Amino acid sequence: MSVHIAAKKGDIAESILLPGDPLRAKFIAENYLENPVCYNEVRGMLGFTGTYKGKRISVQGTGMGVPSIGIYSHELINEYGVKNLIRVGSCGSYQKAVNVKDLVLAQAVSTNSNFNHRTFEGHTFAPVADFDLLKTAYDEAQKIGLKPHVGNVFTSDIFYEDEGAMKKWQDHNVLAVEMEATALYTYAAKFGVRALAILTVSDSLVTHEALSSEDRQTSFTQMMEVALNTAIQF
Numbered sequence: 433m434s435v436h437i438a439a440k441k442g443d444i445a446e447s448i449l450l451p452g453d454p455l456r457a458k459f460i461a462e463n464y465l466e467n468p469v470c471y472n473e474v475r476g477m478l479g480f481t482g483t484y485k486g487k488r489i490s491v492q493g494t495g496m497g498v499p500s501i502g503i504y505s506h507e508l509i510n511e512y513g514v515k516n517l518i519r520v521g522s523c524g525s526y527q528k529a530v531n532v533k534d535l536v537l538a539q540a541v542s543t544n545s546n547f548n549h550r551t552f553e554g555h556t557f558a559p560v561a562d563f564d565l566l567k568t569a570y571d572e573a574q575k576i577g578l579k580p581h582v583g584n585v586f587t588s589d590i591f592y593e594d595e596g597a598m599k600k601w602q603d604h605n606v607l608a609v610e611m612e613a614t615a616l617y618t619y620a621a622k623f624g625v626r627a628l629a630i631l632t633v634s635d636s637l638v639t640h641e642a643l644s645s646e647d648r649q650t651s652f653t654q655m656m657e658v659a660l661n662t663a664i665q666f
């Protein structure tokens with residue numbers, strides 16, 4: 433058991449899906465995994481291990497924001513030997529061409545988070561996705577008829593950000609905003625494992641459109657399938 437996860441060594445698979453919402457973890461376990469076993473309920477941050485197409489896969493809620501995913505990813509990697517970490521999250525679009533329901537693969541991450549500013553003492557580190565995970569997810573998305581956007585996303589510490597703050601990121605072609613990827617990619621680089629953030633656009637900060645709960649269900653399901661079909665290849 434680690435500080436925040438009540439699993440024994442060996443209870444968690446080497447490949448894991450990481451939704452922010454623990455109930456999304458439960459949904460994935462109940463709808464996609466065979467024989468899912470819940471290994472964590474500490475703080476309600478549910479984690480499950482089961483099999484998908486014959487391969488052992490885990491899914492773990494991470495909570496919202498950099499400090500929260502920082503805790504879970506650090507413990508998963510260092511105390512449970514997790515090697516392939518795939519975030520399955522929602523994001524807000526920063527660009528007109530990135531529409532609600534679209535899939536975004538975070539090739540790189542920009543941030544206003546202090547996590548990297550502290551670690552790199554004010555210098556800039558460029559957190560990037562694992563290329564093999566990225567390419568595999570892109571191919572898997574295409575197989576089910578999706579055309580994912582691939583590029584820079586923004587990890588923000590502030591959900592209710594002033595509107596003007598996004599302009600500089602939009603001007604530099606940042607595709608969308610979410611709240612965790614920078615910590616995930618930075619720890620993956622530090623500890624020599626693979627990470628990728630796969631995101632579904634739940635709302636647009638350009639058009640102010642937002643997904644209905646029905647559309648949210650369908651498009652999130654496609655993201656989950658892309659992530660699972662990617663995870664089983666590692």
Ligand SMILES: O=P(O)(O)O[C@H]1O[C@H](CO)[C@@H](O)[C@H]1O
Pocket residue numbers: 451452453495496497520521522523591610611612
């Ligand atoms: O849908 P999840 O994975 O939680 O991701 C996004 O949604 C939350 C904000 O509503 C933040 O965690 C953000 O990153």
Ligand SMILES: O=c1cc[nH]c(=O)[nH]1
Pocket residue numbers: 522523524525591609610611634635637
């Ligand atoms: O972090 C997030 C996630 C979804 N939509 C947003 O606007 N921000």
